[in-house]
Amino acid sequence: MPYAAEISRVNPSCFLFVIDQSGSMGDAFGGPNALGRSKAQELADAINRLLQTLVTRCAKGEEVRDYFEVGVIGYGQSLGPALQGPLGGRDLVSISEIAFNPVRMESRVKKVSDGAGGLVEQAFSLPVWIEAAHNGGTPMCEALRKTKSILETWAAAHIASYPPTVIHITDGESTDGDPSSIGAEIKAISTQDGSVCLFNLHLSSSQAKPISFPESDANSPDQFARLLFAMSTVLPAPVRAAAHGEGYPVTDATRGFAFNADLVEAIRFLDIGTRVTGLK
Amino acid sequence: MIPKIRLVFRAEAPKAGNSLDECEDQSGVSEERGIYALADGASEASYSKTWAGILVREFCDVGGLVEGMNGFETWLDTCRNRWRVWERDLHSKQLPWFTQEKLAQGSFSTFLGVSFHASESYAGQGIWKAIACGDSCLFVVQQNWLTLSFPCERSQDFSNAPPLLSSLPYPVRDDLAMRQGSVSPGDRVYLMTDALAHWFLQLYEKNEKPWQRLDELTTQPDFDSFIGVCRSREGMRNDDVAFIRLLCDASSTKQ
Numbered sequence: 001m002p003y004a005a006e007i008s009r010v011n012p013s014c015f016l017f018v019i020d021q022s023g024s025m026g027d028a029f030g031g032p033n034a035l036g037r038s039k040a041q042e043l044a045d046a047i048n049r050l051l052q053t054l055v056t057r058c059a060k061g062e063e064v065r066d067y068f069e070v071g072v073i074g075y076g077q078s079l080g081p082a083l084q085g086p087l088g089g090r091d092l093v094s095i096s097e098i099a100f101n102p103v104r105m106e107s108r109v110k111k112v113s114d115g116a117g118g119l120v121e122q123a124f125s126l127p128v129w130i131e132a133a134h135n136g137g138t139p140m141c142e143a144l145r146k147t148k149s150i151l152e153t154w155a156a157a158h159i160a161s162y163p164p165t166v167i168h169i170t171d172g173e174s175t176d177g178d179p180s181s182i183g184a185e186i187k188a189i190s191t192q193d194g195s196v197c198l199f200n201l202h203l204s205s206s207q208a209k210p211i212s213f214p215e216s217d218a219n220s221p222d223q224f225a226r227l228l229f230a231m232s233t234v235l236p237a238p239v240r241a242a243a244h245g246e247g248y249p250v251t252d253a254t255r256g257f258a259f260n261a262d263l264v265e266a267i268r269f270l271d272i273g274t275r276v277t278g279l280k
Numbered sequence: 281m282i283p284k285i286r287l288v289f290r291a292e293a294p295k296a297g298n299s300l301d302e303c304e305d306q307s308g309v310s311e312e313r314g315i316y317a318l319a320d321g322a323s324e325a326s327y328s329k330t331w332a333g334i335l336v337r338e339f340c341d342v343g344g345l346v347e348g349m350n351g352f353e354t355w356l357d358t359c360r361n362r363w364r365v366w367e368r369d370l371h372s373k374q375l376p377w378f379t380q381e382k383l384a385q386g387s388f389s390t391f392l393g394v395s396f397h398a399s400e401s402y403a404g405q406g407i408w409k410a411i412a413c414g415d416s417c418l419f420v421v422q423q424n425w426l427t428l429s430f431p432c433e434r435s436q437d438f439s440n441a442p443p444l445l446s447s448l449p450y451p452v453r454d455d456l457a458m459r460q461g462s463v464s465p466g467d468r469v470y471l472m473t474d475a476l477a478h479w480f481l482q483l484y485e486k487n488e489k490p491w492q493r494l495d496e497l498t499t500q501p502d503f504d505s506f507i508g509v510c511r512s513r514e515g516m517r518n519d520d521v522a523f524i525r526l527l528c529d530a531s532s533t534k535q
Contacts, residue, residue: 006518008297052381059378061326099378127377 002194003236005162014164021076025134027205040132055099064096075143077136102127140174144182163194171203183231199256200228208260215253232257242275289525291503304329305522308336314396318416320473322388331387339393363447386448390414409460414442417477421468431457435481465530475519
């Protein structure tokens, strides 16, 4: 049965985030919950929070078990690993290296219930591994070719593992050609437990209604949306269960794709896309 | 004559690939008091072995006195106080950010506690009282027939999200199951955590008598080898296991 391998320290899985850092990412998010911050800033926050969550899931006491290898590839004016600080320049690192090597701990404040119907401000620390960036064009094909190269090597070395998950996040069309065929080549990479999952998350500056986890491209607004839909993997069982649990009406044909996502939708998508089970 | 409950065998086994020290399923035994307990610490929580250990130890210390829902909640408060003392000591040193964050989320475990008492009504019989939260199971076999399966009754009753006791003050009232019954000399009693209990019920549903295979196990190496076979050939989930086997003897030693 595919997508059923236990995720263990002997057979870890892999998350690779491929993020658009082109100039247009400097625009603000659309949608009713937009705070006026740029998509690049919000995305960096979302990825940092996601890495924090992955570390916490793998934490056992004062150690972090290496259930995952993680990479962040950015593309815009330049293309390459986006993790910064001691992990800078590396395509993939273990989740324990992530845990012990944030660039800095940022102090933030959040509002929490005071237990009497009101809200109080509470300070918390957010570890930071990547910083916001937005510059240049959208060399999507080159970024996906880099992704393919990283994952071919990884899959060959982890043949018994739960297959890698790629979450590609962009806000616009490729400026270096049609990424469809390279997307198909990424999805063809496999371990004994299944093929690489390629999820596509499109961020929007407009007020258009988001489309999340569709089962067809019937409601896609344009050719670009249809292209990203076709590039996206049909959800494997653990992720389908997570999407169902969050209230999405999933079927066997549902794909890991969101279009015109606002900030809230983007964070939900990232959360569901990284919900693999069976950590041992 | 009051029957004596005798501990015949007790074992724990970690997930394949983990060391015994990493096993988060814990068992507790107070043979002189006739009290036995299992707790299955949640894999995704931190320090769940510690929390599971507190639960079984505290139950063995006072479990015979845990009566009804209110008694259980009082006992659970004691366990949570023990956890807070332990956590305060842990915080006396500098902890990594992720350790602090996960500690704030609390720890979680299933729980099964069983206490044996003399029967006031029937000479020669004993009474057992069980309390459970989650899918750690109690089985009673009388004259080679399974007469009790508690709290899970069918193999389909197991899931990835059983009710759990938290080290944080979450309410538990709706998640508790309580039962009592009687044992007579010759009866066999088994306590086991979910992976083994699921295997047990699957075989039972195929009209087999899985307790006969468990009765053959007398040493930890026997148990390790048996669990290995079940995992590789009989579809047992790769999970931590804790197991206690008891026998009701005729001799009178406990009032």
